Amino acid sequence: MSLAKRIIPCLDVDEGRVVKGVQFVDILDAGDPVEVARRYDEQGADELVFLDITASSDERETMVHVVEEVASQVFIPLTVGGGIRELSDIRRMLNAGADKVGINTTAVNNPEFVRQAAERFGSQCIVVAIDAKQVGDGKWEIFTHGGRSATGIDAVEWAVKMADYGAGEILLTSMDRDGTRDGYDLALTRAISEAVPVPVIASGGVGTLDHLADGVIDGKADAVLAASIFHFGHHTVQEAKDVMAARGIEVRAVDV
Amino acid sequence: MATVAVIDYGMGNIRSVSKALEHVSGGSRVIVTHEAEAVLRADRVVLPGVGALQDCISELKRLGLDEVIRESVRNKPFLGICLGMQALLDSSAENGGTEALGIIPGEVRHFADQLRTIPASNGLKVPHMGWNQVHQVKSHPMWQGIAQDSRFYFVHSYYVAPASEAVVSATTPYGFDFTAVIDQENIFAVQFHPEKSQHAGLALLSNFLSWDGSN
Numbered sequence: 317m318s319l320a321k322r323i324i325p326c327l328d329v330d331e332g333r334v335v336k337g338v339q340f341v342d343i344l345d346a347g348d349p350v351e352v353a354r355r356y357d358e359q360g361a362d363e364l365v366f367l368d369i370t371a372s373s374d375e376r377e378t379m380v381h382v383v384e385e386v387a388s389q390v391f392i393p394l395t396v397g398g399g400i401r402e403l404s405d406i407r408r409m410l411n412a413g414a415d416k417v418g419i420n421t422t423a424v425n426n427p428e429f430v431r432q433a434a435e436r437f438g439s440q441c442i443v444v445a446i447d448a449k450q451v452g453d454g455k456w457e458i459f460t461h462g463g464r465s466a467t468g469i470d471a472v473e474w475a476v477k478m479a480d481y482g483a484g485e486i487l488l489t490s491m492d493r494d495g496t497r498d499g500y501d502l503a504l505t506r507a508i509s510e511a512v513p514v515p516v517i518a519s520g521g522v523g524t525l526d527h528l529a530d531g532v533i534d535g536k537a538d539a540v541l542a543a544s545i546f547h548f549g550h551h552t553v554q555e556a557k558d559v560m561a562a563r564g565i566e567v568r569a570v571d572v
Numbered sequence: 573m574a575t576v577a578v579i580d581y582g583m584g585n586i587r588s589v590s591k592a593l594e595h596v597s598g599g600s601r602v603i604v605t606h607e608a609e610a611v612l613r614a615d616r617v618v619l620p621g622v623g624a625l626q627d628c629i630s631e632l633k634r635l636g637l638d639e640v641i642r643e644s645v646r647n648k649p650f651l652g653i654c655l656g657m658q659a660l661l662d663s664s665a666e667n668g669g670t671e672a673l674g675i676i677p678g679e680v681r682h683f684a685d686q687l688r689t690i691p692a693s694n695g696l697k698v699p700h701m702g703w704n705q706v707h708q709v710k711s712h713p714m715w716q717g718i719a720q721d722s723r724f725y726f727v728h729s730y731y732v733a734p735a736s737e738a739v740v741s742a743t744t745p746y747g748f749d750f751t752a753v754i755d756q757e758n759i760f761a762v763q764f765h766p767e768k769s770q771h772a773g774l775a776l777l778s779n780f781l782s783w784d785g786s787n
Contacts, residue, residue, distance in 0.1 A: 318745045320703045320723060357770065362703055388591040393725055393768045413587050415727070415768060437584075438623035440699050440727045484699050484727075513684070515697045538697055568703040568723045570770070 320568040321532045322362035322539035323556050324395075324517060325546045327352060328369050332378040335369070349382045353390045356546070359553035360570035361392065365418070365487075365541060368398030380412045387413025397445055397487070406433055410441060418487055420445040421460050424467055427481060434482025439514075444483040446475060448504055449491045456504050463491035471504065472511050479512040486512060487541065490520040497523025497544075505535030517541050525551055525559040532565050575601045576781060577614035579641075579656075581631040582606075584622035585767070589653065592767035593618070596778040608640045616780065617644045620767075621655030625680065625730070626670045628655050638673055645675055645759050649785040652761035654728060657754065660761055661732055676756055678734035686731075686748065693747030699729045706742045706752050706764065712787050714741075714760050714779045722772040724752075724764035731763065758785035 327334050333347040346352065353364055366386075368379045376399055383396055396409045397418025406417050423430050423444050434442045447463060448456040448471035456471035475486050488508050490501035500518045509516040515538035518531035522542040531540045545551055557567040576593060580586045586604055593602045603610060611617055619641060621628050632638045644650055645660075652660055664670045664680035672680065683700055687693040703723040708715050731750040734740060741760070742753035754761045760780065766773035 318704060319700070322702050384587075387588055388595075391588075391592050391595070391768060391770050391774060393727075393765075410584060411587060413585070413591065415585060415588070415765075435624075439729065440622060440701070441584075484729075485701060513698055515699070515701050538702070 318566065320362070320566050321560065323528065323553055323567070324363045324365055324539055324541040325356045325361050325553065326365040326367060326519070326541050326543045328367050329379060329382060330369050331375045332382050350385050350389055353386045356553060357390045357392055360557060360568065361553045362568055363393040363395065363539070365395045365397065368396065370399070380408055383409060383412040383414050395443055403433060403436055406437055410437065416441045416443050416485070418443045418445045420447065423478065424458060424460055424469070427477065430478055430483055431481040439482045439484035442483050443485045443487050444478040445487040445489065446471060447489050447491050450501070450504070454503065454507070459491055472507050475508045475512050479514045483514060485515045485517065487517045487519060493521025496521050499523060499527040500531045500535055502530060502535040505531060505537050509536040509538070515539060525556050528556050529560045529563040529565060532560065533563065573599060573601050574615045575603060575613070576616040576618060577611045578602065578604045578618045578620060579611060579637060580604045580606045581628065581635055581637060583628055583631065583655065584620065586620055589618060589620040589767045592774060593777055596774050597781060600781050606635050606637065608636055611637070611640045611644060616649045618651045618653065619656030619659065620653045621659065623655060625655060625658055625664045625666045625672065628659055629670065629672055632659065641673060642675065648758060649780065649783050650759045651780050652759065654763060654765060657761035657763055658730060658732055660759065661734070664730060666730060676734055676739060676754060676759070677736060678732060680730050681733050682730055690747050696747050699727055700746050701727045704744050704746065706744055708742045709740055712741055712755055713783050714776060716779050718772055718775050724766065724769040724772055726764045728763060755787060
């Protein structure tokens with residue numbers, strides 16, 4: 317017995333509201349980040365990821381308040397991604413109660429930003445988010461802008477470089493699988509997880525609870541992230557843990 | 573009203589710690605401060621922190637808080653969290669050697685260095701990140717109501733190696749059993765984050781608010 321594999325629900329937040337149809341049957345306000353976070357906390361989520369998809373920079377401050385509210389009521393780790401462009405953005409999120417920030421496009425545009433962020437705030441709070449697409453047999457490339465823009469950067473090399481620059485964790489999303497419900501890209505996940513010394517979170521494509529277990533067993537992921545499978549109320553985090561435990565994966569039981 | 577002071581020296585998750593304490597505070601008042609006087613007046617002191625130890629120590633010294641901490645650990649319940657635990661040792665391997673406060677004899681080591689010497693630990697990731705089991709090796713009022721081997725949330729690349737086994741209150745397995753908790757007189761210091769460890773973490777913080785500093 318030792319370190320548990322983590323299950324991480326991911327919430328998209330637009331102008332302070334949870335979007336993409338969270339549909340718990342008995343929830344009062346499915347758009348309220350605090351309400352949703354509290355629900356996942358009760359179900360045994362090991363961490364939460366909030367992705368700020370707010371388009372307008374005027375609304376950025378809204379996310380700070382969301383994080384403050386959630387962090388004062390839910391006592392599990394919180395990662396905030398989206399719109400992290402300056403060191404001051406990181407400071408603001410950490411002060412609000414986030415434990416980690418996810419850096420994606422800014423890292424691609426300016427890899428030194430990751431180094432500076434890790435030096436200033438410590439590797440433990442710097443998560444580099446990688447969106448990758450398969451471009452050949454056993455080859456994946458980094459894409460930005462929701463998978464529309466190719467960068468020509470090899471995904472495995474990039475992950476190694478980011479860990480070397482000080483990323484404390486890699487959040488890896490397969491753009492081929494995202495939204496498909498066909499399961500994680502296990503070859504990609506394994507390739508990255510075996511190449512970097514830091515933990516890797518698998519993301520993109522979960523359609524069944526067994527996909528989560530596959531991500532750990534075949535993908536060698538340290539944590540598994542999913543959104544819709546939990547949001548629509550079909551499955552709870554606890555059910556996911558039961559399935560993973562039945563396949564021999566160590567998970568955290570929730571004591572009450 | 574009893575006051576608990578959370579020392580704010582500009583590093584990391586101070587708000588998370590104060591919010592979690594407020595959540596379980598009952599009759600206690602939680603203040604977040606870098607004022608020496610306020611810390612010295614408080615009934616209990618919490619030293620949190622995440623990030624680099626070198627920055628932590630230099631900020632504490634700049635604010636004159638190193639002496640305040642030395643004074644506090646002599647006469648009131650003191651809780652160190654993560655970097656706030658590591659700061660209490662003599663020195664750290666971080667940045668090629670960093671001097672710490674020297675309140676608890678011992679040193680802070682890098683996980684990767686140690687794991688490299690253990691073949692069976694092949695593939696263990698650093699930072700050690702996530703929910704791991706905390707094995708209590710002796711009884712202490714701070715463990716009241718917390719089951720043996722409960723899981724707490726960790727995120728760290730360095731771990732403490734105290735000179736004396738006697739101060740080890742709990743260990744956690746990660747390739748080897750490292751010291752997860754130290755207790756020495758009024759000091760209780762934890763490598764994990766109770767403020768992020770849900771029920772078990774809140775129980776520990778609640779215990780701290782009623783602990784009188786004895787064991």
